[in-house]
Amino acid sequence: MSEVVLHIPPKFEYLALVRALVSSTAGLDPHIVPHRIDDIRLAVSEATTNAIEAQISDGCFDPIRVRCALVDGQVIIDVLDKGVGFDPTDLVPHPPVTDPQRLEFERGLGIPLMRRLMDEHEISPTSSGTSVRMVVYTPPPDA
């Protein structure tokens, strides 16, 4: 296994750095395809955005930890924050796109996007915040 760990201040200006580092690391997986790297790039950006927002709302200035690990057949991304936690089941589902009320929802797409982009997506409370683990499977082509 190889891994890269990044600790960033809870500031949105660091999102581009997180995307660049994590997508570059994921690209080192010998079996990953380009569109899956794009999926990881977006998903890690969404997760890190949520982590930063959580810490900002809690007034916490501790670093946010972002880890990207390459394990046989998997790329694993962890985002750990020390902000106020939340219950993913509290998310308000968006109306169907055919409903005019859909235009009233300008936020709230991040978690549904992560769930669709990643092969695994788990949000877990920790003793001091929230941990998000995302996994992309990268089996060899003949698997």
Next chain:
Amino acid sequence: MINPAFSYAEQSGWSILGVSGEVDMATAPRLRQRVIAITASGVTQLVLDLEECDFLDSTALGVIVGALKRLRTNEGHLRVVCTQTGLLKLFDLTGLNNVLDIHGSLDSALGPVLPAPGTV
């Protein structure tokens, strides 16, 4: 931060806002400000050209949805120029491909607005 850059032009009765670079939570406010300024000036036909845009997150999508809402409030129109598979996938995953008027070229997006079926 890979700052987004914006361009503005007017052609064939449409205002064209070009976006290049990455739009995320850090930089989406700048896009929002541009859209608000354009719509506040009375523009009712806006083309958002994303051909040079490298990245959009859900915050950026919210800005685009807000732009659509703002224009529709004034009986206006928003068209999006986008051929990048990554961004088109994002619109598809969120269902926004069914809400946004997405075109494969600027020429296509600058076409006339046709009356809705059943209207005079």
